Amino acid sequence: MQAEIEVIIKEETGxxxxxxxxxxxxxxxxxxxxxxxEQHVFIDGQAIKANYKVSAGDVILIQLPEPEELELIxxxxxxxxxxxxxxxxxxxxxxxxxxxxxAGHPTGTLVNGLLYQIKDLSTINDVIRPxxxxxxxxxxxxxxxxxxxxxxxxxxxxxxKDKSSxxxxxxxxxxEIPHDKGRIEAPIGRSKVNRKMQDIIEDGKPAVTHFEVLxxxxxxxLIELQLExxxxxxxxxxxxxxxxxxxxxxxxxxxxxxxxxxxxxxAKLLGFVHPTTGENMVFEAPLPKIFQETLQQLRETN
Numbered sequence: 001m002q003a004e005i006e007v008i009i010k011e012e013t014g015x016x017x018x019x020x021x022x023x024x025x026x027x028x029x030x031x032x033x034x035x036x037x038e039q040h041v042f043i044d045g046q047a048i049k050a051n052y053k054v055s056a057g058d059v060i061l062i063q064l065p066e067p068e069e070l071e072l073i074x075x076x077x078x079x080x081x082x083x084x085x086x087x088x089x090x091x092x093x094x095x096x097x098x099x100x101x102x103a104g105h106p107t108g109t110l111v112n113g114l115l116y117q118i119k120d121l122s123t124i125n126d127v128i129r130p131x132x133x134x135x136x137x138x139x140x141x142x143x144x145x146x147x148x149x150x151x152x153x154x155x156x157x158x159x160x161k162d163k164s165s166x167x168x169x170x171x172x173x174x175x176e177i178p179h180d181k182g183r184i185e186a187p188i189g190r191s192k193v194n195r196k197m198q199d200i201i202e203d204g205k206p207a208v209t210h211f212e213v214l215x216x217x218x219x220x221x222l223i224e225l226q227l228e229x230x231x232x233x234x235x236x237x238x239x240x241x242x243x244x245x246x247x248x249x250x251x252x253x254x255x256x257x258x259x260x261x262x263x264x265x266x267a268k269l270l271g272f273v274h275p276t277t278g279e280n281m282v283f284e285a286p287l288p289k290i291f292q293e294t295l296q297q298l299r300e301t302n
Contacts, residue, residue, distance in 0.1 A: 170214070260291075
C-alpha cells in the first residue's frame with residue numbers, strides 16, 4: 001500500500017510548499033517541491049501547484065512515491081586500501097566520494113568500490129552499508145575503518161561508542177586563531193532553518209571537539225582536531241560556531257573562499273584495537289594534493 005501523509009491546516013497561511021516545510025521537519029523544502037511538481041500532493045482530490053495559498057480547513061494529502069530500489073553494483077573505483085586482513089580494512093576515501101549509496105547517489109560510492117575490491121564485508125548495517133562502521137562527509141577526505149565480518153563490526157562500533165578509538169583530522173579554517181589549543185563543547189542537532197544542515201541547539205546531542213593550531217597564515221589557520229564524539233558535520237559546525245569556519249565549506253563557510261573541491265578537511269589519523277588480536281593499530285594518510293598545494297601557496301604569500 002502506498003504511504004500517505006495527511007496535513008490539516010488550522011490557522012497557517014501562505015504558500016503550500018513553505019507551510020509543508022514548516023510542518024514536515026523530516027523533509028527538505030526541495031523534496032516537498034519535487035512532490036508537488038510530480039503531482040503527489042492533493043487537496044480535495046486535485047493535484048496542486050507550489051504557489052497554492054493554503055486556507056484554514058484545507059486537508060492536504062501527500063502520496064509518497066515508491067522509494068527506488070537501490071541495486072548494489074560492484075565497481076572498479078581503484079580505492080586506496082592501506083591495510084587489510086581477514087577482519088578489518090582501512091581505506092583512504094578521496095574527496096568528492098559518497099560513502100554509501102542513496103537515492104541521489106546510486107553508484108560511484110565507497111561501498112560500490114569496496115564490493116569490487118574486498119571479498120567479505122560485515123552485514124550488521126542495512127543492505128546498502130555493508131562493512132561501514134562510521135562515515136565522513138562526501139567532500140571530506142581520509143581514513144575509514146571497514147569491518148569484514150559482524151564480530152569485527154561489533155568490536156569497532158563499540159570502540160567508537162566508548163570513545164576509545166583514535167580519530168584525528170586536519171583542517172584549514174578561516175581567520176587566525178589566537179590561542180594554540182582549544183576545546184569546543186556544544187550540543188549539535190538538525191537545524192530548524194535548513195534541514196540539510198546541523199546547528200548548535202539546546203536539545204541537541206552532546207558534542208566535544210579538541211583542536212590544536214599547527215600553522216598560521218594571513219587570514220587562515222591550519223589546525224589538527226580530535227573528536228570525542230561523532231556527530232554529523234561535527235567539526236564543520238563547531239568551527240563555524242566559534243567563528244573560524246572550515247575553508248571551502250559549501251554549507252557552513254563563507255561563499256568567497258579558497259579554490260578547491262569542497263571543505264579543506266582531512267581525516268588524517270585513525271587508531272583502534274584490532275577486534276581479534278587486541279593489537280593497537282594506528283594509520284595515517286597524507287593530505288590530498290590540492291590541500292598540500294593550497295598550503296604551499298599560503299606559505300609563499302604569508
